Amino acid sequence: MSALFEPLVLRSLRIPNRVWMAPMCQYSAPVAGEDTGVPGDWHFAHLAARAVGGAGLILTEGTAVSADGRITPADLGLWNDRQQSAFRRITRFLRAHGAVPAIQLSHAGRKASTAPPWDGGGPLPPERGGWHPVGPSPLPYGAGHPSPDALTERGIARVVDDFAQAARRALAAGFEVAEVHGAHGYLIHEFLSPRTNHRRDRYGGSFDNRVRFALEVVDAVRSVWPEDLPVFFRVSATDWLDHARTDTAGSWTLEDTVRLSARLVDHGVDLVDVSSGGIAAGVRKPVAPGYQVPFAAAVRHGSGVPAAAVGLITEPRQAERIVATGRADAVLLGRELLRDPYWPRRAAGELGVPSGGPRPYARGYA
DSSP states (O other): OOGGGSOEEETTEEESOSEEEOOOOOOOSOOSGGGTTOOOHHHHHHHHHHHHTTOSEEEEEEEESSGGGOSSTTSOBOSSHHHHHHHHHHHHHHHHTTOEEEEEEEOOGGGOSBOOGGGTOOBOOGGGTOOOOEESSSOOSSTTOOOOEEOOHHHHHHHHHHHHHHHHHHHHTTOSEEEEEEOTTSHHHHHHOTTTOOOOSTTSSSHHHHTHHHHHHHHHHHHHSOTTSOEEEEEESOOOOOTTTSOSSOOOOHHHHHHHHHHHHHTTOOEEEEEOOOSSTTOOOOOOTTTTHHHHHHHHHHHOOOEEEESSOOOHHHHHHHHHTTSOSEEEESHHHHHOTTHHHHHHHHTTOOOOOOGGGGGGGO
16 A cells, blocks of 8 residues: 555545645746736646646646736636636546546735746846836835835735635636645745835734735635535745844744644644745755755644645655655655656656556556
8 A cells, every 4th residue: 555645635635645746837838918927738738637637636836816816927827707717627638537626726926027937037027018016014025126016905805805806716717625825935935034024014013913814715715615525725835034143023933834834723724835046036945855845844743733744755655654654644746747747657667556548548557
């Protein structure tokens, strides 16, 4: 028996295995006109290949809940009917080939309006097709980035509603899991971290105030999401900031993440997807195989919520150990699935599990 290929049941949803595809931005959507943010053939082929390859759950890239919530103009979005309809082709195919279709809903906050990485990734001003970003406080992401407009309470309420409306559309488009993106220095993470949240109202200052926006978004998504289907939350477990060598502005820590995770359970979150970093430019992480797995383990054991691990998980037996030893309930693969869409089926073979596979490919698994 393999723990990695045991089904996981969350609410009424049965996920066939614990090898999942992490959300990875493709920066390949149309950038203008009525097809802005609409998934096309590239997105279909990208996601469909991993379903054929055996991933048990497939998360889309971060999908913006509003036009000004995109990281780049080429991001996917889910704020109109055209985008919603285009996703249906993808979710039908994923389900037909045994994968659970999941969507990550996001708002980029002060890291919005940038060029795709292959075009330098720098800030994109309005005169070059960008827009002015927003955040909890008027603090730029880094050198050369604009100071975002600090959201008013009315603006915060609008963003919360944008998440709810995008979740409604996601359900209508056939998704079975909604993940709220609260990591990597994007808007929700910006509210969580004292590094980026200098507000003096009820959304800033204390831990309770800084997590308020995240919990409001989760409540809004949960209110429109079916009771029998799960909601996930992606979190950066730490900002990776060394207080002794930077300043006294503070940061988001693993202890904060465990506290938040316990509250997320009370607000209807079924699994925490544990990543790290992204709040500040130029921060170095001690990257090594499985370097974020201890964070997932801390969340799982400290809060009682199921957790998924991500980050340099590349070998089948490594992934098996993570799940079998209770450090995480599932593993999310990113770059490894870009290199090998059929990694889950190869891993099943190495672990002695019948991999099945689509009948047209049966000769490849004989």
